[in-house]
Amino acid sequence: MLSxxxxxxxxxxxxxxxxSGGMSDVYRAKDHKLNRFEAIKVLKSEFSADxxxxxxxxxxxQSAACLSHPNIVNVYDVGEDRGIYYIVMELIxxxxxxxxxxxxxxxxxRESIEVxxxxxxxxxxxxxxxxxxxxxxxxxxMISKEGKVKVTDFGIARASSSQTISSNxxxxxxxxxxxxxRGGYCDERSDIYSLGITLYEMLTGRVPFEGESTVSVAxxxxxxxxxxxxxxxPLIPVSLEKIILKCxxxxxxxxxxxxxxxxxxxxxxxxxxxxxxxxxxxxxSDSPTVVFGADEQEQIRQQRGEDxxxxxxGEEAGYQDYDDRDYDDRDYDDRDYDDRxxxxxxxxxxxxxxxxxxSRRSRVEKVVTGVSIGVAILILLIVVVFVMKSCxxxxxxxxxxxxxxxxxxxxxxxxxxxxENLLGMTEERAIARxxxxxxxxxxxxxxxxxxxxxxxxxxxxxxxxxxxxGTSVTIKVSTGASQVTIPTNLEGMSVxxxxxxxxxxxxTVSSSTTEENSDDVDEGLVIDTNPSMGTTAxxxxxxxxxxxxxxATVTVDVPDVTGLTKSKAVEKLENLGLKVTxxxxxxxxxxxxxxxxxxxxxxxxxxxxTSISIVVSTGSAKVTVPNLKYYTLSEAKSALKELGLxxxxxxxxxxxDSMKGVVISQSIDSGESVEKGTSIDIIIxxxxxxxxxxxxxxxxxxxxxxxxxxxPDDQAE
Numbered sequence: 001m002l003s004x005x006x007x008x009x010x011x012x013x014x015x016x017x018x019x020s021g022g023m024s025d026v027y028r029a030k031d032h033k034l035n036r037f038e039a040i041k042v043l044k045s046e047f048s049a050d051x052x053x054x055x056x057x058x059x060x061x062q063s064a065a066c067l068s069h070p071n072i073v074n075v076y077d078v079g080e081d082r083g084i085y086y087i088v089m090e091l092i093x094x095x096x097x098x099x100x101x102x103x104x105x106x107x108x109x110r111e112s113i114e115v116x117x118x119x120x121x122x123x124x125x126x127x128x129x130x131x132x133x134x135x136x137x138x139x140x141x142m143i144s145k146e147g148k149v150k151v152t153d154f155g156i157a158r159a160s161s162s163q164t165i166s167s168n169x170x171x172x173x174x175x176x177x178x179x180x181x182r183g184g185y186c187d188e189r190s191d192i193y194s195l196g197i198t199l200y201e202m203l204t205g206r207v208p209f210e211g212e213s214t215v216s217v218a219x220x221x222x223x224x225x226x227x228x229x230x231x232x233x234p235l236i237p238v239s240l241e242k243i244i245l246k247c248x249x250x251x252x253x254x255x256x257x258x259x260x261x262x263x264x265x266x267x268x269x270x271x272x273x274x275x276x277x278x279x280x281x282x283x284x285s286d287s288p289t290v291v292f293g294a295d296e297q298e299q300i301r302q303q304r305g306e307d308x309x310x311x312x313x314g315e316e317a318g319y320q321d322y323d324d325r326d327y328d329d330r331d332y333d334d335r336d337y338d339d340r341x342x343x344x345x346x347x348x349x350x351x352x353x354x355x356x357x358x359s360r361r362s363r364v365e366k367v368v369t370g371v372s373i374g375v376a377i378l379i380l381l382i383v384v385v386f387v388m389k390s391c392x393x394x395x396x397x398x399x400x401x402x403x404x405x406x407x408x409x410x411x412x413x414x415x416x417x418x419x420e421n422l423l424g425m426t427e428e429r430a431i432a433r434x435x436x437x438x439x440x441x442x443x444x445x446x447x448x449x450x451x452x453x454x455x456x457x458x459x460x461x462x463x464x465x466x467x468x469x470g471t472s473v474t475i476k477v478s479t480g481a482s483q484v485t486i487p488t489n490l491e492g493m494s495v496x497x498x499x500x501x502x503x504x505x506x507x508t509v510s511s512s513t514t515e516e517n518s519d520d521v522d523e524g525l526v527i528d529t530n531p532s533m534g535t536t537a538x539x540x541x542x543x544x545x546x547x548x549x550x551x552a553t554v555t556v557d558v559p560d561v562t563g564l565t566k567s568k569a570v571e572k573l574e575n576l577g578l579k580v581t582x583x584x585x586x587x588x589x590x591x592x593x594x595x596x597x598x599x600x601x602x603x604x605x606x607x608x609x610t611s612i613s614i615v616v617s618t619g620s621a622k623v624t625v626p627n628l629k630y631y632t633l634s635e636a637k638s639a640l641k642e643l644g645l646x647x648x649x650x651x652x653x654x655x656x657d658s659m660k661g662v663v664i665s666q667s668i669d670s671g672e673s674v675e676k677g678t679s680i681d682i683i684i685x686x687x688x689x690x691x692x693x694x695x696x697x698x699x700x701x702x703x704x705x706x707x708x709x710x711x712p713d714d715q716a717e
Contacts, residue, residue, distance in 0.1 A: 002027060002042060008081045012040055012088060021139070023047055028091065031076075038076060039091040048085050061087055063131055064154035071122030073142060073152040089152070093145050097198070098138035106205035109236065110270065115141075116199045117266045118149035123195065124259035126154060127188040134186060136194035137175040138201065173214045173221075174207045178250050181218040189252040192262060196247025196255075203240070204232040208248075222250070234504040237273030238450075239265075246280045254281055274508065274540070276424075276450045419473070421463040422456045427477045430456045438469035448478035449506065449539045481506075481538035488533045490526050495545060498526045502543050510544035517552035524548065553607055560602035562595050566616045569595045577608035584618050592619035627670035628663045628682060636663055636682055644676035651683045660687035 002025075006014045012029040018039070019026040024047075029040045047053055058078060065075040077088035097115065101107065107115070119141055126133060133140075133154055140153045173181075177193035180186050201207050208227060209220035229244055230236045243265050249255045256262040268277055417437045422430040427443060434441045448457035458476040461467060484505050490498045499509045514530070521527045528546040531537050556576045561569035570580045590596045599613035600606060623643040628636045637647050648667065658664040667681035668674060 001025065002084075008040065008084065008086055009077075009079045012038070012086075014040070029088075031088070037091050039089045041087045041089060043085045048083060054085060057085065063129075067126055067129060067131065067154060069122055069125040070148070071118045071150055072125060072154065073150045075154070090150075092142040092150060092152075094143050096139050097141035097143055097149075097202075100143055101138060101202060101205065106233070107202045109203065109240065109273075112199060112202040113240065113266055113270055115143075115149050115202060116195065117263055119151055119195055119198070120259045120263045120266065122149075122151040123188070123191050124263065126151075127191070127259055132186065132188055133191050133194075134180065135172055135175075136191050136198060137172060138198055141198070173217045174209065176218065176221055177252075178222045179252060181221045185252075187252070188258065189255045192247050192256050192259065193249075193252075195262070196244050199247070200226075200229050200244050203236055203244075204229050206232065234500065237269060239269045239273055239275055239278055242276075242278035242280065243269060246278055249280070415469045416466045417469060419459075419461045419463055419465040419467055422459050422475060424451060425456050426454055427456065427475075430475055434473055434475075439467060440470060440472045442472055442474045444474060444476045445479050446476050447480060447482040448476075449481045451478040453478055453480040481540045483536040484539045485536050486529055486531060486533050486543060490529060490533055490545075492521055493526045494524075495526065495547065498529075498545055502529075506539040507537070507541060507543045510542050513545045513547045515547050515549040517550065518548040519551045521548040523550035555605050555607055558598075558600045558602060558604045558606060558612065561598055561614060563590070564595050565593055566595065566614075569598075569614055573612050573614075578606070579609060579611040581611060581613045582616055583613065584616050586619060586621040587617040588620045588622060590617040592617050622673045622675055625666075625668045625670050625672045625674055625680065628666045628680075630659070630662045632662055633682075633684060640680060645674070646677065646679045648679035648681035650681070652686050653683050654687065654689035655685045656688045658685035658687070660685055 001017070002008075002014045004014055004016055008014070008029070011033050012031055015028040015030060015037070017025055018028050024041045024043050027040045027042065029038055030036070031038050043057070047057075061075060061078040065078065068074065073092060074090040075087060076090070079086055079088070095103075119136070123133065123136070131154060133151065135153060136151070140151060142150045142152055144150065175194040175197045177186070177190040180190055197207060209217050209224055211217040211220060226245070226248060228241060230238075230241050243262070246265075247255055247262065256265075265278055268275070415438065417439065420433055420437065422433060425433070431441055431443070446457070448455075451457035455478050456475050457478045460474040467473070484507070486507075487501060487505070490501065493501070495513070502509050516527060518527045525548050526545050527548045530544045530546060537543065554577065556578065558578070559572060559576070561572055564572070566582060570582070573580045585596060587596050594617050596615045596617045598615075600610070623645065625645070626639050626643065628639065631639065633647075633650065640647060653664065655664050662685055663682045664685040665683045668678070
């Protein structure tokens, strides 16, 4: 393990370790030459000691360095320093797709398609350079912080040529193609298989094959049947499920021929999710067996220029049949599998053939295919000639040699036609095509969930089969989708739950909903469907949801509550479902505690829950002026204050008729009604006027006006 601060190649400074895998450790490093941060993948010691591996590693890493694509992690440099072998790569700030799936449990449909398309674009660029990744899995797919998807580890997977499985490769074996699991021919379609498994995991949150060991998982890839992803996640569109199934066919010939084809179908699935545009061809295996002689085998080997063909056992044995040699589905059990090819002891993560083996097997298969076709045609001609000669002998024993040759020539060109694909055609068009081919027909009808009414959904013979003219071909015409009953238990469900339940039955749920009032179902929940619950409809037809808008609106007539006490007015309004707010105000006409007015007039029609304001009287705003005569100044103040009145100006005068220090007159007569807050002026008596001159002078001095209504005695002091 490298430590921080170490340098590789006198250029790359190790910062810290950021990851570890089965073959290497990954470090963040700084490139001091280009002044940037990069990722350095350092091979573990067990691989660094294998010179055969290292030579392939250098070659494949250099090939990967030639790849430049936005969806491929760039390889900048390959080097060795003090026995440490490393690759310098683009540093991606983000996480692996594996960790992203673990974090989200499963990805949204559109998000999964977008990730798969970006991976496929990276593979497309690599495959055009004749580079096969061979280890596509979520652990080798990076997602940057900006959401960019990049494939990593090109070259490393290719460099590993061991064909054994070990226990530390469980991560890879979940995504390995059947041909890789067998140790057989591997090409671009192997990457497509692994991408299909990865897309399966993105959508369902699980891999299709699980087992206790790498061997059992590998066997499932070869022989096991995959559970369709829609069984785990019913919301997956039909087209996307078929894309996954086509990617993961056991036979490479049945998969997408290229990443380009896969990308086209992924694009269509975004715009036509429920259309039946994914075509999975059927594989025929009725070709005659072709046996190569030793001379033919040697010629093929000489043209190839190789003497180390692993499938060649020498001139006497020749090329062995692959099934006889090491593979037969019927013979595969766990014991045979372990004994023959694989064991937990000796499998390595990147279990793949060399590129030379791939090309050689491809050329051999092409030669075999060509010879097979030639032999088939020859056998067919011989049979036709034999039949026609026999017929000619029975009908005309005396036919001359010339006429026999003419009959033979005609027989050898007996008309055969190649069956066309009629699926999706209208009945009329399909019949017209059959008649044009010289074939007869029989029409049957039946329900089909994939084809609309009136279209052919099944044909007796597959496309490409050779038929004699006049052969009767049965076609089945769709009467429409099968009928499904809309469940009656949707009432009270949320929109999401009801949508999921309907889609599981094969219905398409409309994105637009309608609302109706309901006293029984809470607002926002489903109360019915269109067509109604309990009725039958075509599978695949559109069903819309009817959502509760809550109870229906109720209106009431506002009553007259003026003149009622506050409590009775509130009770009367609330009994009608109205809300009440109150305020207070003085009134000369309405007694205290009674309602003066209301905000909504009597007889007005309003909805239940409407707020009504009422004003309650606090009593009259006027008071009666009391008689203040003979009140002292302090007594007069108290009497007026209790009534809400105030003392105005206070004066003093001599009076022979009054006592000294009491009120002898007031500015507003008693008994009059005045507004609260009114000021009343008063005069305080000083008693009888003195008779002496001195007293008179003193009295004149004391005769003052008290503007503030103060006490004369206090002022004198």
